[in-house]
Amino acid sequence: MTREETLVLMAIMKAAYPEHYRGMKLRDAEAIISLWTELLSPYPHELCVFALKRLITESPYAPKISDLTARVKELLAAGQENSTEAWNALERATERASIVTQAEFDALPYEARRFCGGLSGLRDMGNLDANVFSTVTRGQFIKAYDALKRSKETLELTPPEIREVTQGMAKGPVKRLAPKRLPKRITEDEVKEIAPETQERAEYTPLSESEWLELRDSQLAKLQASI
Numbered sequence: 001m002t003r004e005e006t007l008v009l010m011a012i013m014k015a016a017y018p019e020h021y022r023g024m025k026l027r028d029a030e031a032i033i034s035l036w037t038e039l040l041s042p043y044p045h046e047l048c049v050f051a052l053k054r055l056i057t058e059s060p061y062a063p064k065i066s067d068l069t070a071r072v073k074e075l076l077a078a079g080q081e082n083s084t085e086a087w088n089a090l091e092r093a094t095e096r097a098s099i100v101t102q103a104e105f106d107a108l109p110y111e112a113r114r115f116c117g118g119l120s121g122l123r124d125m126g127n128l129d130a131n132v133f134s135t136v137t138r139g140q141f142i143k144a145y146d147a148l149k150r151s152k153e154t155l156e157l158t159p160p161e162i163r164e165v166t167q168g169m170a171k172g173p174v175k176r177l178a179p180k181r182l183p184k185r186i187t188e189d190e191v192k193e194i195a196p197e198t199q200e201r202a203e204y205t206p207l208s209e210s211e212w213l214e215l216r217d218s219q220l221a222k223l224q225a226s227i
Helices: 003-016 026-040 045-058 065-095 102-106 110-116 119-126 130-157 160-171 188-194 209-226
Strands: none
Touching (some): 026 065, 065 119, 065 130, 102 119
16 A cells, blocks of 8 residues: 555544544644554555445444454455455356356356356367466456456345346347337228218318408417517
8 A cells, every 4th residue: 555545544533533634733643644554565455445334334443454464364364265265166056167067157156156157268268288287278267257256245235127138138139129110101091990070171271462461460469569
């Protein structure tokens, strides 16, 4: 973590515990920032922010640096353990990739399934050279694991109706509805059979010039009266 990233943590702390930092002198604040930057420098900024927010939700008291570093180490250890378990499950599946069923693929850890992209992707991995798979592919999986895990957490927090839409879009383009067929044009005889005329059709007679001028003047008079 850098000094600027530590300032982000301090801003979160100040927002969560305003009384704790009220009246703090500039010299004391500088000392805290320098100490936290030094002790948190080995850890990723995003992980520190995540751990700090977790601590804030668990305690009404401002966490100490030891609380934060302990939580970050717990998250790192859990992440490494989970990534190893997910990789081992993926490795076992690729050993019999040609006969893995869709149900077996769906039972793999979420991160392993996302990394493969689908059952066909798993089968493609099964055809890789063993050395390439155990080195290059494994490195790619470990590197991508954190991002895959975050996508799982985001998915779990997404409302079901939104999740259904986004998952459907991820599987492929939205299926277009078939256009409705236009009704066929019916003949005049068919119209008469459906609704026979009971009276003669009224004929339209256009206004004469004098009638048109008279109508125009009356409408103008009404408009002026309303203004």
